[in-house]
Amino acid sequence: MTDPMPSPDAAGAPPRATGDIGPAAEPLQDLVDHARQTHVVVIGGGIAGLVAAWECAKVGMGVTLVEASDRLGGTIGSARIGGHDLEMGVTCWSTRGGAVRRLVDEVLPGAPVVTPRDDREWIAGLPKGGGAPLPAEQVLGIPANPWDEDVRRLIGWDGTWRAYLDRLRPPLTIGAQRSLGRLVRSRVGAKVRDRLVAPLTVDRFGLDPDDVDVEIAAPGLSNALTRTGWLGGAVADVRVGATGAGIEGLDGGMPQLVAALAGRLAERGVVVHTDARATRVVRTGETWTVALETATSSAVTSGEADAGPPADLLADAVVIATDEAAARALLAPALGAPEFAGVPPAGIPREVVTLVVDAAELDAAPRGAHVHAVAGARVATGLVHETARWDWLARELGPGRHVLRVAFGAPRGVPATAPLTDADAAALAVAEASALLGVTLGADRIVGAHRDAFTLAPPASALGHRDRTAEVRAAVERAHGLATVGAWLSGSGLAQVVADAREETDRMRRQVLWGAAATE
Known part of the structure; x- marks a missing residue:
């Protein structure tokens, strides 16, 4: 039931004590052995799943991670636009709590962490323009x-x-x-x-x-x-006395964090399967069974060939790190709670059009790094002027070339770009950017465009969020060897997702390794 694991020292677990410590070393060695003999399956390869897998692997636990798509990282990704490799989705993090910075320091030591060169925010779309x-x-x-x-x-x-x-x-x-x-x-x-x-x-x-x-x-x-x-x-x-939460990012983009986590997992012998969708999670006796459905499954391991995962994976513990709809579908049989599967997800549809434009008039960042639209005044909700925000990106693209991310999707509405072709969505994004920035940008200025559609998880501050997720949290905590993480539970924002994934995985890890009560 366990995957091959490196030695405890290599896995980051404490070495067995020697010398005059004597018998006191035995309980520690027992714990090390127990960790190595414990197998965890993590379902979902977004940032929450990667953090959960790392939290288990770094103490020597055997880990298998399965991801339904063909790549890791979830909302952190990249795309080639106008001849440039640009980060997509999450591009920075809030410094509140320090969880993301600690993760970066741990898996990517020495990484150049940067702060915005321009963090001004504007509001546009006033009645008189x-x-x-x-x-x-x-x-x-x-x-x-x-x-x-x-x-x-x-x-x-x-x-x-x-x-x-x-x-x-x-x-x-x-x-x-x-x-x-x-x-x-x-x-x-x-x-x-x-x-x-x-x-x-x-x-x-x-x-x-x-x-x-x-x-x-x-x-x-x-x-x-x-x-x-x-x-x-x-x-x-x-x-008074409040410093507030700042923003940080990585020089070169957030995909480096995903790559670093994937590399660390490989070093610890973690097996990662992509194109592998978990369809059912059930517990029989002391063992969890994760049923998989695969298409053209690939695997990334610590140097060993793999033909793909078996139809079922057996585990001592399971971490579900998917979006809300998939998580509830898995939790229903896992917890014997069919009502969980019938709750519609609370996600918010959003589309973002990333534009690379040639516009020397934007070199002065006329409206700072972030422009928010007055609700109803524009079909876009706002934009981020990325080359105004990040000095490293401006240097990479050079003077006169800029990256703009234009967001669409009002509350309880369909994004205005949803029914459009990619070309028409790009044209609309340019028109909205012109209005929000107070400049004239024609279609002839577009060097490249990329469109992303996704579901935005509500923040923890959404009214009713705690009540909506409390029943799920309580039921999961009562199940031995089970954890559920992700933005739909923690609230949106990388800082919240990372902190919650570490806390929940640690709770499950202590429960499995130390025999802590499920409700502790």
């Missing part, structure tokens, strides 16, 4: 000072006066409100909600502000509102 910078003193778009000139440019004089009236409201009118949108609208008015808050939540998360849980999205804001009595004061209060 044009755009304005996102105010610096804000939380989720809620301004600390409604009289700030940048705020007034976005919401006008009437919006500014309406926001200021919140300061005059009696403190006794303050109540608990979990919905970010309803809180903002009731306290400082519809214009702050629609022109400052909604552009951020829609573009970043695919969520209307009314569907964002303020307690999770902005911890401490509600308590600060109670203390100060007005929302602008609460924003200023929570910003």
Whole structure:
């Protein structure tokens, strides 16, 4: 049931103690042997699955990873566009919590970690056209000072006066409100909600502000509102001493992290099967069985030939690291809970068109690195000016050539590009980029274009997210040797996905190796 494994030393497990330690070494050696004799199957080769596999392999556990597609990395990938190899999907991470940076340091030591050279954000699509910078003193778009000139440019004089009236409201009118949108609208008015808050939540998360849980999205804001009595004061209060989460990336792109993880897994003897879809997970006695369906399966091993996986894999533990629909379908038989399979996924359809354009007027980054559209003003939700954001990418492409990522997909709607051909989607993306950036970019400027369609997992701050996933989490924790990870549980964002994958895998690992209670 176990795959061949390297020696404990090579696998990163502690060597057997010698010398005057004496008998105390035996329990440690027993643990090392137990780890080597324990086989884990990880289902899903996205970043959550790769992290879970690494967490098991680095302590000497035998691991087999199966991935339904023909490549690893999930939402981290690359494509050849206009003669350049460019990263697709996830291009950076939040520094909050430090989970991704620790992973990078562990599997890719010495990697050149970089921060944006330009992190300015703008909002475009105002009623009279044009755009304005996102105010610096804000939380989720809620301004600390409604009289700030940048705020007034976005919401006008009437919006500014309406926001200021919140300061005059009696403190006794303050109540608990979990919905970010309803809180903002009731306290400082519809214009702050629609022109400052909604552009951020829609573009970043695919969520209307009314569907964002303020307690999770902005911890401490509600308590600060109670203390100060007005929302602008609460924003200023929570910003005192707060450094906020920054953004980091890799010089050369995020696919390096996937390659590094794959390389580390190969060094530990992990067997990786692509084009292999898990169709069923069941437990019989002390053993899990993972049924596979393969097409033209390939395998990457630690140097040994492989004709593909067997129809069934036997394991002591299983980590399910797929999207929500696939995970629920596997969990239903695994947990004897058929109701899990009947819950529709909560994903948000989104398309991103990546453009490589020749436009010297963009060298000055006229609207920073990120432009968010006022909801309903454009069919695009926003764009990222990647060559303005990353110095390494600008150097690679040279002066006058730029990479723009234009996002489509409003809440509860179909992306405007969905029914279009790739050529028409690229033309629409150029038109939207022109409007958002305040420049004129014709189709003749396009050097290359690439279109990605995917399902965006809601963030952890989506209203009802915790309740929606709590039953699944609880049921999985009661099952010995089972873990489930991925953005649909942790919330979207690489930092959340990596941190959650490490924590959940560690819980399962302790349970299997140490005999910890399933509910610990």
